Amino acid sequence: MSRRIALWAGAAALGLAAGLSYWRSADSNVAEPGQQPQTVAISAAEPFMKLPYGSFEASPDLPSHLQGTSAPPLPLDSGGRLLRVRAVRDFYDYFLIAQNQLQPAALDGLVNAAIVAQLNGKPAAAEATQLWQRYRDYLAALEKLPGNGNQVPTESSMDLEAISRTLDQQAQLAAQYLGEWQTAFFGDELNQQRFALAKVRIDSDSTLSAAERAQRKLALEQSLPAAERQALERSRREDASIQGLQQALLQGDSPEKMQALAQQLGPGVAARAQQFAQQERDWKSRYQQYVEQAAQLKTQQLAPQDRQQRLEQLRQQLFASPGDALRAEAHYGE
Numbered sequence: 001m002s003r004r005i006a007l008w009a010g011a012a013a014l015g016l017a018a019g020l021s022y023w024r025s026a027d028s029n030v031a032e033p034g035q036q037p038q039t040v041a042i043s044a045a046e047p048f049m050k051l052p053y054g055s056f057e058a059s060p061d062l063p064s065h066l067q068g069t070s071a072p073p074l075p076l077d078s079g080g081r082l083l084r085v086r087a088v089r090d091f092y093d094y095f096l097i098a099q100n101q102l103q104p105a106a107l108d109g110l111v112n113a114a115i116v117a118q119l120n121g122k123p124a125a126a127e128a129t130q131l132w133q134r135y136r137d138y139l140a141a142l143e144k145l146p147g148n149g150n151q152v153p154t155e156s157s158m159d160l161e162a163i164s165r166t167l168d169q170q171a172q173l174a175a176q177y178l179g180e181w182q183t184a185f186f187g188d189e190l191n192q193q194r195f196a197l198a199k200v201r202i203d204s205d206s207t208l209s210a211a212e213r214a215q216r217k218l219a220l221e222q223s224l225p226a227a228e229r230q231a232l233e234r235s236r237r238e239d240a241s242i243q244g245l246q247q248a249l250l251q252g253d254s255p256e257k258m259q260a261l262a263q264q265l266g267p268g269v270a271a272r273a274q275q276f277a278q279q280e281r282d283w284k285s286r287y288q289q290y291v292e293q294a295a296q297l298k299t300q301q302l303a304p305q306d307r308q309q310r311l312e313q314l315r316q317q318l319f320a321s322p323g324d325a326l327r328a329e330a331h332y333g334e
């Protein structure tokens with residue numbers, strides 16, 4: 001696991017990144033068969049131009065992880081220069097999805113070709129190429145930090161001081177390698193992580209009463225800028241609505257109730273909630289089959305090693321996803 005991915009996982013352990021909240025972000029770039037590749041909607045503080053992509057995104061030479069998708073547009077101001085916004089990092093991160101399929105030089109070539117396709121002849125082209133290399137250097141330096149982020153903290157056993165040092169080191173490297181771009185790339189993310197860390201510190205302080213914890217967390221939230229406080233409250237309301245819809249779908253509630261909940265979320269989020277519910281029902285059905293067949297194995301006189309091997313084979317047959325198989329193993333308590 002890369003340090004960057006581990007840091008995100010650690011943030012999730014702090015309560016920063018729930019999978020449900022992700023559904024509120026931009027729609028997936030993956031196109032369904034027969035559809036045009038989707039793009040990511042970008043917002044910025046000033047107007048910018050969205051350039052035509054040319055034929056780059058349709059290239060059959062794209063790695064399999066990117067086939068059928070389209071790179072986000074690089075946002076430009078009216079003078080053809082890069083806007084200093086998070087969307088520029090989104091463009092680079094799109095290509096990092098395929099980094100395990102390509103040699104570094106091939107990945108660089110892919111990104112540079114995409115920059116040319118979008119920005120050919122524009123003043124931003126040279127800056128975008130140079131910034132990509134700076135970003136790559138930053139990620140390489142991140143991998144070399146002590147510990148390399150391989151140990152992902154959990155809520156029951158996280159070293160808050162180590163997490164704080166990791167965030168500080170990340171910020172220092174971002175300043176060193178990205179300079180004036182560090183805030184656009186990581187500013188919001190780092191602020192959210194520090195906010196979450198402060199909340200965990202409050203929760204883990206055994207000297208505080210429940211009332212004192214609540215008071216301190218309220219004061220912490222009140223210290224946020226108004227826009228962030230509003231976003232936090234909106235996120236809570238939307239999470240509650242999503243969880244309500246999930247529960248309604250899983251319990252088979254009335255169509256009227258599910259439709260009312262879905263209208264609060266919008267079609268994209270509601271569709272994902274329905275997809276999640278279907279996946280959950282499918283997993284439970286397969287898990288029931290697993291329990292029944294595992295019980296039959298118990299009645300057979302097998303050596304412990306043979307039984308474990310048969311159970312592993314059974315999981316592989318019933319669960320295509322390794323994550324689903326691990327979940328079944330954990331639930332069964334083997």
